[in-house]
Amino acid sequence: MEKYYITTPIYYVNDKPHIGHTYTTVLADVIARYQRLAGKDVFFLTGTDEHGQKVVQSAEKAGISPQQHCDKFAQRFKEMWEKLSISYDYFIRTTDAQHIDVVQKALQKLYDSGDIYKSTYEGWYCVPDERFWTEKDLVDGKCPECGRPVVKIEEENYFFKMSKYQQWLIDYIENNPEFIQPDFRRNEILGFLKKPLNDLCISRPKKRLSWGVELPFDTDYVCYVWVDALLNYCSAVGLYRDDEKFKKWWPADCHLIGKDILTTHAVYWPILLYALGIKMPRTIFAHGWWMVDERKMGKSLGNAVDPYSLEKLLGADRLRYYLMRDMVVGHDASYSLSGLVSRLNNDLSNDLGNMLSRITNMVSAYFGGVLPAPAEDIDSETEKLRSIITKLAEKVWDNVEKMKIHNALEEVNSAIRAANRYIETTQPWVLAKEGNREMLGTVLFTATQLLAKAGILLYPVMPQKCEELLHAIGYSGKITIDDARKYAVVEPGSKIEKPSALFPRIDIKKAEMSLGIVSSEKPQQKEVEGIITIDDFFKSKLVVGKVLSAKRAPNADKLLLLEVDIGTERRQLVAGLAKWYEPQQLEGKKIVIISNLKHAKIRGYESQGMLLAADDGEVVSVLTVDKDVPPGSKVR
Ligand code: ME8
Numbered sequence: 001m002e003k004y005y006i007t008t009p010i011y012y013v014n015d016k017p018h019i020g021h022t023y024t025t026v027l028a029d030v031i032a033r034y035q036r037l038a039g040k041d042v043f044f045l046t047g048t049d050e051h052g053q054k055v056v057q058s059a060e061k062a063g064i065s066p067q068q069h070c071d072k073f074a075q076r077f078k079e080m081w082e083k084l085s086i087s088y089d090y091f092i093r094t095t096d097a098q099h100i101d102v103v104q105k106a107l108q109k110l111y112d113s114g115d116i117y118k119s120t121y122e123g124w125y126c127v128p129d130e131r132f133w134t135e136k137d138l139v140d141g142k143c144p145e146c147g148r149p150v151v152k153i154e155e156e157n158y159f160f161k162m163s164k165y166q167q168w169l170i171d172y173i174e175n176n177p178e179f180i181q182p183d184f185r186r187n188e189i190l191g192f193l194k195k196p197l198n199d200l201c202i203s204r205p206k207k208r209l210s211w212g213v214e215l216p217f218d219t220d221y222v223c224y225v226w227v228d229a230l231l232n233y234c235s236a237v238g239l240y241r242d243d244e245k246f247k248k249w250w251p252a253d254c255h256l257i258g259k260d261i262l263t264t265h266a267v268y269w270p271i272l273l274y275a276l277g278i279k280m281p282r283t284i285f286a287h288g289w290w291m292v293d294e295r296k297m298g299k300s301l302g303n304a305v306d307p308y309s310l311e312k313l314l315g316a317d318r319l320r321y322y323l324m325r326d327m328v329v330g331h332d333a334s335y336s337l338s339g340l341v342s343r344l345n346n347d348l349s350n351d352l353g354n355m356l357s358r359i360t361n362m363v364s365a366y367f368g369g370v371l372p373a374p375a376e377d378i379d380s381e382t383e384k385l386r387s388i389i390t391k392l393a394e395k396v397w398d399n400v401e402k403m404k405i406h407n408a409l410e411e412v413n414s415a416i417r418a419a420n421r422y423i424e425t426t427q428p429w430v431l432a433k434e435g436n437r438e439m440l441g442t443v444l445f446t447a448t449q450l451l452a453k454a455g456i457l458l459y460p461v462m463p464q465k466c467e468e469l470l471h472a473i474g475y476s477g478k479i480t481i482d483d484a485r486k487y488a489v490v491e492p493g494s495k496i497e498k499p500s501a502l503f504p505r506i507d508i509k510k511a512e513m514s515l516g517i518v519s520s521e522k523p524q525q526k527e528v529e530g531i532i533t534i535d536d537f538f539k540s541k542l543v544v545g546k547v548l549s550a551k552r553a554p555n556a557d558k559l560l561l562l563e564v565d566i567g568t569e570r571r572q573l574v575a576g577l578a579k580w581y582e583p584q585q586l587e588g589k590k591i592v593i594i595s596n597l598k599h600a601k602i603r604g605y606e607s608q609g610m611l612l613a614a615d616d617g618e619v620v621s622v623l624t625v626d627k628d629v630p631p632g633s634k635v636r
Contacts, residue, residue, distance in 0.1 A: 008256055010046070010092060013070050013077075017077050029086045030324055043089050047092030048073065051225050092236040103235070105216075107215060111216075131143070131145065180262075251279045254281075305335055320461055328406050329403045341506045354579060355416055370495060382426075382442055455473070456479055472498070544630070546590050548564065553574065561574060589624050592612045597609050
């Protein structure tokens with residue numbers, strides 16, 4: 001069985017997980033799950049980076065030991081990943097004894113082979129970043145990475161001969177285009193390597209910092225945190241401890257990282273590996289940043305983008321879907337709550353959720369909840385949808401292999417939209433009325449196969465929701481890419497159940513309240529919420545109206561234009577019902593309308609009143625009267 005080894009960065013334990021950590025880890029999880037679906041033997045590694053000055057400072061502030069601090073925060077990461085259905089195979093912590101042992105063995109090897117030497121260091125040090133800089137590295141006298149002040153330092157330290165391997169690295173990167181991805185990041189690193197590389201200071205004197213891995217050849221020093229951290233990728237799979245395991249998993253297939261840590265991964269790490277005689281990972285893939293108002297999102301931006309609150313509001317699957325759908329992998333993306341709400345409402349509530357409830361409702365109404373068989377000869381509309389269904393898995397997989405997860409999701413969504421159009425064109429409710437059972441069966445069977453493909457191919461992104469969806473449509477297979485490649489995976493005769501609303505629509509106001517965002521336009525009302533008097537109620541005049549005719553509004557695909565008899569006159573109503581009703585379905589219905597509403601123009605059409613409808617977040621259902629009362633009857 002082919003293996004696939006994927007890693008995330010190991011995260012610092014100086015704060016709880018934020019949305020940036022969440023993004024990388026969800027992306028790695030989605031890729032790991034797709035690879036498992038393709039039948040590969042997957043090892044998915046994540047963990048925490050627990051040494052360094054910042055940990056000591058945070059622990060001191062909290063009045064606990066550094067180890068207690070690490071235990072507490074490693075636990076928070078684990079809990080967050082559990083909430084978000086992250087299917088990691090191993091969680092590494094750099095304070096694990098096994099890991100420390102590997103770091104010491106690696107350092108000793110480098111020392112023995114003459115790649116580490118002692119020298120006096122004189123230069124600038126950025127305390128928060130724990131990095132040394134030369135005078136010419138500084139930007140306006142400050143740290144070139146974070147812009148914070150640096151301090152002058154002179155001390156004896158150990159250095160790793162990085163400069164010796166510079167030409168080797170340039171050649172390796174040039175000869176292995178897959179090694180650093182996306183391509184523009186490879187060019188960035190090749191640009192960086194045009195300047196001579198300095199040797200890397202790999203020690204910190206214990207008198208300044210003791211929370212680290214002790215150097216095996218000098219107990220007065222600990223190891224620089226990045227050397228310790230990078231080695232996690234090898235120590236987790238058995239380096240110097242379990243040769244068989246290491247041979248099975250190494251080299252890693254994908255080190256997934258954010259662009260902020262590209263140099264350490266694309267320069268320090270390959271040189272360290274080469275000096276140790278270890279093979280190179282196949283790909284280092286740097287993704288972009290989530291930004292809010294042009295700023296990198298991180299722990300300082302508070303509750304509004306806090307993964308804890310977002311998970312509480314949306315549940316894991318919808319948060320995962322949004323993060324995957326709205327970032328072009330490799331580039332930066334802007335986060336906004338309104339973008340999130342409209343993405344989830346459109347793709348999941350309107351398109352996928354609507355399709356699922358339409359199909360399950362119709363199979364239950366017309367075939368008693370049992371999937372009908374298709375006819376042998378099929379029409380051209382069905383043929384078109386079939387062709388979309390059979391090509392979908394390949395298109396999705398192709399994008400996944402190129403790390404274009406957003407495109408993969410768009411492919412699925414566009415197939416769902418095509419299926420919704422197919423339902424509108426073939427009009428199963430008309431087929432049912434006409435008694436055309438053969439064609440009706442074909443339509444419902446075909447649409448169900450599309451839903452099954454969507455359920456399988458979206459499973460890596462929304463594992464729980466897709467399991468529910470697949471169960472509802474009677475799929476009993478194994479959820480594999482192979483199944484997604486077949487045309488029919490739900491057999492005629494399968495039991496179809498109406499599921500509970502899988503993707504209820506999100507109301508932006510409620511979302512803002514739940515995230516503690518106070519809208520700047522409207523102050524929060526202090527009065528008792530929702531209480532009105534009877535007089536308030538009678539201000540609206542509700543009457544029964546009979547729909548005389550209904551048609552789609554030209555150039556406004558969500559709207560229907562209804563001509564309604566309200567007893568005393570005829571009114572035109574504009575209603576956003578096109579997604580839920582074919583115009584003919586409304587004709588002849590007795591509905592309830594507010595007749596004294598100020599007339600309004602909607603997309604250029606005058607609406608002379610408003611009809612009432614129930615909305616459970618996924619399905620919209622027009623209110624009707626259940627006895628034959630004449631148009632104009634009062635509703636009260
Ligand atoms: O750098 N958008 O840990 P760290 C997207 N311990 N991703 C983001 C992000 C954002 N706004 N902010 C952070 C470290 N990330 C080291 C790594 S690895 C051997 C050692 C993600 O806690 C992104 O993956 O600062 C970034 O690379 C990582 O969090 C940095 O996490």
